[in-house]
Amino acid sequence: MSNWLEKHLPKIVLGPSLFAIILFVYGFIAWTAWISFTKSRLMPKYDIVGFIQYSRLFDSPRWEVAIDNLFIFGFLFILISMFLGLLIAIFLDQKIRVEGALRTIYLYPMALSLIVTGTAWKWILNPGLGLESVVKSWGFTDFTFDWVINPDFAIYTVVIAGVWQASGFVMALFLAGLRSVDQEIIKAAQVDGVPTFKIYTAIIIPSMAPIFLSAFIVLAHLAIKSFDLVIALTGGGPGYATDLPATYMYTMAFSRGDIGQAASSAIIMMLVVFAVVVPYLYSELRNKNDQ
Amino acid sequence: MINNNYKINYTNVILRMLLYFFLSVFVLYYLLPLFVMVTTSLKSLEEIRTGSLVALPRNITFEAWGTAWSSACTGIQCEGLKPYFWNSILIAIPAVFISTLIGALNGYVVAQWRFKGANIIFALMLFGCFIPFQVVLLPMARVLGLMDLAGSIIGLIFVHVIYGIGFTTLFFRNYYVNIPSELVKAAKMDGATFLRIFWSIFLPLSLPIIVVTIIWQFTQIWNDFLFGVSFSEAGTQPITVALNNIVNSTTGVKEYNVDMAAAIIAAMPTLLVYIFAGKYFIRGLTAGSVKG
Amino acid sequence: MSSILKIKDVNKKFGKISVLNDININIDKGDFLVLVGPSGCGKSTLLNCIAGLEKINGGEIFINNKDMSEVAPKDRDIAMVFQSYALYPTMTVEKNITFGMKVRGTSEEIQKEKLNEVAKQLQIESLLKRKPGQLSGGQRQRVAMGRALVRNPKLFLFDEPLSNLDAKLRVEMRTEIKRLHYDLGASMVYVTHDQIEAMTLATKIVVMKDGFIQQIGTPAEIYNYPENIFVADFMGSPPMNLINATAQKEKDYYKINIKMEDGSISTLKEKNKSKLPHELIIGIRPENITENGLKNKQSSQVISSNIDIIEPAGSDTFVMTKLGNTEVTARFHSETKVKVGSKVNLLIDLDKASYFDPNSGQRI
Numbered sequence: 001m002s003n004w005l006e007k008h009l010p011k012i013v014l015g016p017s018l019f020a021i022i023l024f025v026y027g028f029i030a031w032t033a034w035i036s037f038t039k040s041r042l043m044p045k046y047d048i049v050g051f052i053q054y055s056r057l058f059d060s061p062r063w064e065v066a067i068d069n070l071f072i073f074g075f076l077f078i079l080i081s082m083f084l085g086l087l088i089a090i091f092l093d094q095k096i097r098v099e100g101a102l103r104t105i106y107l108y109p110m111a112l113s114l115i116v117t118g119t120a121w122k123w124i125l126n127p128g129l130g131l132e133s134v135v136k137s138w139g140f141t142d143f144t145f146d147w148v149i150n151p152d153f154a155i156y157t158v159v160i161a162g163v164w165q166a167s168g169f170v171m172a173l174f175l176a177g178l179r180s181v182d183q184e185i186i187k188a189a190q191v192d193g194v195p196t197f198k199i200y201t202a203i204i205i206p207s208m209a210p211i212f213l214s215a216f217i218v219l220a221h222l223a224i225k226s227f228d229l230v231i232a233l234t235g236g237g238p239g240y241a242t243d244l245p246a247t248y249m250y251t252m253a254f255s256r257g258d259i260g261q262a263a264s265s266a267i268i269m270m271l272v273v274f275a276v277v278v279p280y281l282y283s284e285l286r287n288k289n290d291q
Numbered sequence: 292m293i294n295n296n297y298k299i300n301y302t303n304v305i306l307r308m309l310l311y312f313f314l315s316v317f318v319l320y321y322l323l324p325l326f327v328m329v330t331t332s333l334k335s336l337e338e339i340r341t342g343s344l345v346a347l348p349r350n351i352t353f354e355a356w357g358t359a360w361s362s363a364c365t366g367i368q369c370e371g372l373k374p375y376f377w378n379s380i381l382i383a384i385p386a387v388f389i390s391t392l393i394g395a396l397n398g399y400v401v402a403q404w405r406f407k408g409a410n411i412i413f414a415l416m417l418f419g420c421f422i423p424f425q426v427v428l429l430p431m432a433r434v435l436g437l438m439d440l441a442g443s444i445i446g447l448i449f450v451h452v453i454y455g456i457g458f459t460t461l462f463f464r465n466y467y468v469n470i471p472s473e474l475v476k477a478a479k480m481d482g483a484t485f486l487r488i489f490w491s492i493f494l495p496l497s498l499p500i501i502v503v504t505i506i507w508q509f510t511q512i513w514n515d516f517l518f519g520v521s522f523s524e525a526g527t528q529p530i531t532v533a534l535n536n537i538v539n540s541t542t543g544v545k546e547y548n549v550d551m552a553a554a555i556i557a558a559m560p561t562l563l564v565y566i567f568a569g570k571y572f573i574r575g576l577t578a579g580s581v582k583g
Numbered sequence: 584m585s586s587i588l589k590i591k592d593v594n595k596k597f598g599k600i601s602v603l604n605d606i607n608i609n610i611d612k613g614d615f616l617v618l619v620g621p622s623g624c625g626k627s628t629l630l631n632c633i634a635g636l637e638k639i640n641g642g643e644i645f646i647n648n649k650d651m652s653e654v655a656p657k658d659r660d661i662a663m664v665f666q667s668y669a670l671y672p673t674m675t676v677e678k679n680i681t682f683g684m685k686v687r688g689t690s691e692e693i694q695k696e697k698l699n700e701v702a703k704q705l706q707i708e709s710l711l712k713r714k715p716g717q718l719s720g721g722q723r724q725r726v727a728m729g730r731a732l733v734r735n736p737k738l739f740l741f742d743e744p745l746s747n748l749d750a751k752l753r754v755e756m757r758t759e760i761k762r763l764h765y766d767l768g769a770s771m772v773y774v775t776h777d778q779i780e781a782m783t784l785a786t787k788i789v790v791m792k793d794g795f796i797q798q799i800g801t802p803a804e805i806y807n808y809p810e811n812i813f814v815a816d817f818m819g820s821p822p823m824n825l826i827n828a829t830a831q832k833e834k835d836y837y838k839i840n841i842k843m844e845d846g847s848i849s850t851l852k853e854k855n856k857s858k859l860p861h862e863l864i865i866g867i868r869p870e871n872i873t874e875n876g877l878k879n880k881q882s883s884q885v886i887s888s889n890i891d892i893i894e895p896a897g898s899d900t901f902v903m904t905k906l907g908n909t910e911v912t913a914r915f916h917s918e919t920k921v922k923v924g925s926k927v928n929l930l931i932d933l934d935k936a937s938y939f940d941p942n943s944g945q946r947i
Contacts, residue, residue, distance in 0.1 A: 003655070009485040010404035013396050017456050018412050024434075024453045025419040028427040035429065044433075084317075091314055102314060104569060105321050110576060111565035112558050113514035115531045119538050119554040120324040123331065123547055124344065134344050168321065172573055225423050228516040232535055246517075249425045254521065259429060266425040277421045281414075473669035473742075476636050477730070481683030482657035491682070495673035 029270065036264035042257045053264035063265065066243040069155050070272075073244065074223040076159045077166070081219055082212070084163065085170025090200060092171070093178045103175070106168035114165065118232025121161040122148065151241035154234050158226070158242055161233055166222060170215050177211035178204060213280065220276045224269060245269045332356060332552035339547050355548035359556055363549050365536035368525065372556050375533035379513055381444050382529055386451035387508040393452070394459020394504060395497065399489050401460065402467035403475050413464065420457035427454075428521050435522060442524030450522060451512045458511075459504050462575070466500040467493065499571070506568055507575035510561050530557045586648060587612045587738055587770040588633065593642035595628055595794075602628050604794045606642070610772070610787060615764050618774045619781040620791035621817070626774045629791075630742055633772060634663055647737050662731035663740040666747060668723045670715040670730075677711040680729045701729045721752045728763070741773040745780065757783060778818045782806065790814050806868075809937060812944040815866045823866045827907040827941070830859040839865065839933075841886070844905040849886045853933055859947060866937040869901065872913035874921065875928035883930045890923050904929070 005012075037048045057063050088106060092099055109117060124130050127146035135143040147153035181204050189199050227246035234242040236251070243251075245265055253262035327344060332355050334348040342349070361371040401413045431450060432441070440446030470493070478488045519529040528536075534557045538550045565572050588610045595603035602625045610616045618626040631637040633644060635656035644651045646659055670679050678685075680701060681694045702708045705725045715723055724744065731739055741760075745753045761784055764771055775781055781788050782802045790797040790805060790813075798810040809815035815823040830853070831838040837853040853859070875885050891910075892903040900915045904927070913929055921927050938947040 006484055010400045010406060010409075014400050014409070014412060017393060017397050017416065017460070020453055020456065021416050021419050024427065024431070025422060026415070028430040029422065031430040032426050044429075088314075088317055091310055094310060096310075096314065102318065104566075105318055107569070107573065108325075108562065108565055109321065111510060111561045111572065113516065113531050113534075113561070115514075115516050115535050116554045116558040117324070119534065119550060120328050122538070123551065124324060124327055126547075129339060129547070130344050137343055164321070164324065169576055172576065221421065225425075227425075228531070231516070231520075232538065235539060246423070246425055249428075250517075250521070253429055253432075262425075262429060266423070266428070269423045270426045273421060273423050281418065281421070471665075471667045471669060473665040473667050474671065476631075476634070476656075477663065477665060477669035478671070478682075479636065479656045480634065480661070480663050481730075482686045483682070487686060492671050492673070 032263045032266055035259060036267045038260060040260040040263070042259070044259055053260040054268075057261060057264050057268070060261075062240050062243060063245075063248060065240055066245050066248040066265075069242060069244050070224065072155055073158055073162070073226065074220065076156070077162045077223050078216060078219045080159065080163045081167040081170050082215055084167040085215065086174050086205075088167070088171045089174035089178055092175055103172070106171055108168070109165045110169045112165070114226075114228035115232045117161055117165050118229050121157065121164070122233050125157050125160075148234060149238055151238045154238060154242045158230055158233055161229060162223075162226065165229070166219060170219070173211055173215050173218075174208070177208040181207055217277060217280050221273065224273050224276075245272075328551045328555055332359075332548050332555060334548055336544070336546060336548060355546065355552040356556075358546070358549045359537070359552035363537045363546075363553060364540050365528075365533045366525075366540055372530060372533055372537070372553055374526075375528055375530045376556065378444065378523075378527055379530040382447045382451065383509055383512045386448045386455065386512050387505055389448075390452045390455035390459045390508055391501065391504045393456055394461075395463045395494070395501070396489070397456065397460040398463020398465075398467050399493055401464045403470070403472060403493075404485070413460070416457045416460050418457075419454070420461065424454065424517055428517075432521065442522065442527055444527050447518060447522055447527070447529070450518050451508075451515070454518075455508055455511070459508065462500055462504045462507070463497070466497065470496065499574075502568065502571045503575045506564055506571050509564065510572070510575075513561050533557075585612050586610070587614070587646065588616075588772065589643075589645040589648075590629075590633070591643045591645070593629070593632060593644060594640050595625070595632060595637065596640050602794050603632070603639075606796060608789060608796070608799065610770065612770055613768050613786075614770055615784055615786045616772045616789065617781040617785035617787070618772065618789050618791060619778055619818075620776065620797075622776055623793075624791040625794040626776075626791050627742055630663075630740055630772060630774045633738075634661060634740055635659055660737040661740055662734040662736040662738075663742065664727045664731050664744045666743040668715070668727040668744075668747075670723055670726055672715055675712055675714055676707065676718070676726050676729075679715070679726055680733050683730070683734060697733050697735075701733045704732065705729050720748050721756065724748065724756055728760075732763075732767075737770065739769055739771040741771065743775055744773075746775070746777070753780075760784065779820060782818070788818075790817060792817075807935065808946070809866065810946050812864065812866070812939050815937060815939070819868060821869050821901065821912045823868050823937070824872065824906075824909070824911045825939070826865045826867065826909055826911060828863055828865050829861055830863055831861075832859075841865075841907045843886075844889060849888075849906075851884050851886070851931060851933060853936075855934070856938065856947075859938060860940065862941050863947065864939040864941050865907075866939060867931065867933075868935060869912045869914040871932040871935045872911065873930045873932075874902075874913075874915045874919055875930045883932050886929045886931060887926055888929055890921055890925055890927055893921065893923055902927070 034046070034048070035044055036053050037050060038045045039047070039049050039052060092102060096102065125145070125148040127144070127149060132143060132145040135145070148157045185203060186199060189203055194202070225246060226244055227250065230236055230242055230244055230247050236243045236247045245268065249262050249265040249269065252258045252265060330346070330348055331339060331344075333351045333353070334342070335350065335352055335354070338349060359372055361373050362369055363371045365375070397416070401409055435441045435446045435450070438446070440449060474492060475488060478492055483491065514531060515529065516531040516535070519532045520535075523529065523532060534553050537553050586609055588608070590606050590608040593603055593606040594601070606629060608616070618629060620626050628637060632639050635651060635654060646661065651659055671682060674682065677698060680698055684694045684697065698711075702711060705728060707722065707725050707729060710718060710722055710726070715726070718726065727744070744760075745756050748756060757780060763769075764784075773784060785802055787799065788802055788805050789799050792813055798805055798814045800808075805814060805818055809818065809823065812825060815825065826841060829840045831840065835854070837856055837859050839851040839853050841849045841851070843849055886906070888904040888906060890902055890904055894901040894903070895917065898917060900917050900919050902913045902915050902919075902921060904911055904913065915921065939945065940947055
């Protein structure tokens with residue numbers, strides 16, 4: 001008996017987690033997917049009626065705004081964070097005396113809740129008392145900076161705050177990547193007289209392709225899941241000008257009582273995440289199995 | 292790091308100055324919000340209205356901090372952040388502890404006791420880390436209701452544990468997978484059992500990854516908003532939800548100084564963790580995203 | 584002599600890949616068996632199967648005449664030393680050595696007694712309070728051996744125990760292991776990819792390749808009578824010369840024709856063999872191709888050839904030349920006066936030669 005137990009203990013230990021993951025991740029996904037094909041409103045119904053929720057979703061102007069915003073936000077957020085992260089990483093890689101302290105400063109936003117970040121930036125971007133009035137007080141009396149309440153520009157304030165939060169993290173990734181490049185290759189290039197700038201563009205950066213991919217995946221993932229930041233910064237407003245799929249889903253689920261819409265928007269979100277993550281995970285796992 | 296041993300020349304001095312200039316500009320960008328939060332929280336409302344956002348406070352007052360802690364209104368209740376701060380602690384501590392323990396055992400099995408299908412189980416767990424949680428919100432709300440845990444602290448602990456297992460398992464797995472499998476073999480020959488090997492050999496080795504995991508989980512759970520806002524009710528809300536309610540409450544005069552004090556209070560625990568254990572915090576951040 | 588380990592028709596598969604095929608080995612008490620072969624040949628897997636750390640897919644393993652198929656590693660009365668030493672990193676040397684006894688519930692006094700005995704034997708008494716991280720490679724190696732010795736097992740298993748040491752230390756530890764074997768009279772199974780280790784340590788060698796046993800024998804048998812081209816090439820340093828040649832039957836001997844670099848044919852006389860095929864490969868160890876004139880043996884014959892490269896190696900000088908379209912190494916005295924590019928008369932001792940079938944690679 002004790003031999004049997006000893007032999008199967010690894011499986012027994014993993015069992016509850018496996019059960020939980022299957023039920024609470026995969027089971028729940030299945031449930032949400034099922035509901036997205038029904039006429040559920042306030043209460044779930046289980047008769048499948050086809051793509052009714054999805055056609056409602058894509059007919060909805062509010063969802064259209066959310067998707068547009070996701071693309072604007074996602075594109076700018078990823079691009080600027082990557083650029084800024086790489087730039088700072090390269091700057092920090094130049095034997096900077098206070099590197100440790102600088103790194104700490106660049107990275108601390110990552111420790112904050114997005115609600116805190118949103119709250120702080122909401123105050124800084126406040127048109128009456130924030131940055132706008134500061135610049136005005138410097139003598140630029142015509143200066144206006146009211147993006148946070150301007151429906152056409154509010155989404156860009158989300159980008160500003162998002163970049164502030166995440167770019168330090170991208171910097172840390174890139175810095176680790178820069179440091180892991182084979183020093184002998186760099187020495188060889190220096191001996192060959194390759195200028196520093198060229199060493200970065202021709203040798204170091206191309207060798208960091210996997211880190212670019214990792215950074216992209218993490219940022220894309222953050223962008224798609226973005227919820228807290230929008231809630232705290234703009235509340236999705238003005239109107240629904242800064243809605244993202246995540247806030248749309250939440251509104252449908254918990255304020256509008258439209259479970260069908262919530263489910264179908266959640267499924268779309270998941271598909272977008274999978275489109276980004278699955279190829280990455282697949283290649284990662286395959287590499288690991290090869291070893 | 293590129294090693295340049297140039298002789299001093301002016302181009303280089305100028306380049307170097309430019310470099311430090313840009314780095315300083317970035318420092319300002321990253322510190323500005325913190326600076327504004329702290330200074331605003333120390334000003335009176337009067338000074339906020341008349342003064343500049345970036346000016347230092349003329350008369351430092353801690354009134355806003357007192358209000359934020361014990362009497363600011365989160366909707367109809369006006370008890371400040373205090374009760375919600377404790378809610379977050381009550382949620383975070385057990386959830387961190389349980390998910391770390393489960394992750395350690397899971398990682399130990401997946402990395403060192405491979406059996407047929409163990410890899411698939413790990414892949415399933417890993418995959419679970421990446422789903423947008425929106426896709427489980429609706430059914431989880433119903434299941435919590437069925438378990439009579441809706442709106443309860445225990446319900447939130449449960450949710451955080453379930454959706455934390457994937458990451459904690461990943462952390463421990465990646466740590467244990469670098470320990471040579473011969474260690475388990477040697478211990479088996481010595482007659483030690485599965486649990487004995489874990490307890491006597493692996494656990495004593497695991498301090499760094501335990502710290503990384505605890506910090507990661509604590510930061511995640513403390514900063515969580517989505518689960519908090521979806522699965523709590525008036526008395527059980529975590530601090531992030533309460534902060535958002537204070538900032539966005541529409542009753543009365545807008546007290547920016549109180550908002551900022553509340554934001555700092557909400558940020559304080561994770562910020563302290565970052566300051567005192569930054570090394571482990573960064574390792575956690577990169578562990579999930581960089582191959583390792 | 585009584586059998587201590589008997590491996591019968593053992594097969595092992597990883598998924599669909601066969602890593603061990605019909606392995607049969609039998610060793611007696613006091614034997615020092617070395618499993619040798621290139622990496623991936625299955626030697627470590629076989630050792631793990633003996634230890635019970637891997638399950639076998641077919642066949643049987645007996646230790647001390649008991650079937651081990653249902654016996655857990657800890658109950659097989661064996662001890663194992665690993666390549667990475669596998670010392671428990673958080674435990675002191677003392678705890679590392681006594682952990683097994685502690686787990687088994689041995690009394691403190693006996694633990695202490697055995698610890699001291701082993702520590703003395705391996706001269707690690709001064710290290711007992713240290714942790715593995717504070718030890719040098721050689722010291723770790725000793726501790727790993729101590730952990731095995733303290734068990735006083737029926738059978739010791741070594742998995743490439745010296746491959747992480749530097750060259751000098753490796754030779755020292757090799758001697759030490761040999762002394763240990765002699766002193767204890769213990770039975771050992773030892774895995775290595777280093778054929779010199781195999782030759783110096785073993786009382787019995789098993790040469791493996793691709794999951795098949797190539798040859799089992801004493802070091803002398805393996806060295807002098809390799810069963811096939813693989814064994815001939817793998818064992819010995821520099822390896823055995825394998826020269827393409829043709830054989831021609833004469834009245835009471837065979838004429839062995841070897842094509843020279845310039846296209847001419849040199850001929851040797853083989854009187855010992857009664858049946859040789861037309862085409863064959865001659866295997867001759869470098870020490871059996873020497874410089875003419877220093878010490879001639881009766882069976883030796885002379886071939887003249889051009890010298891391509893000279894490699895002085897201290898005690899000997901190795902000389903490369905071309906015979907039968909292959910690079911051939913000859914072993915000359917260190918005081919030889921030969922020069923690159925000049926012709927030399929090579930003295931070949933066919934008594935020590937092996938013949939192989941060029942198609943099957945098997946010994947004739």
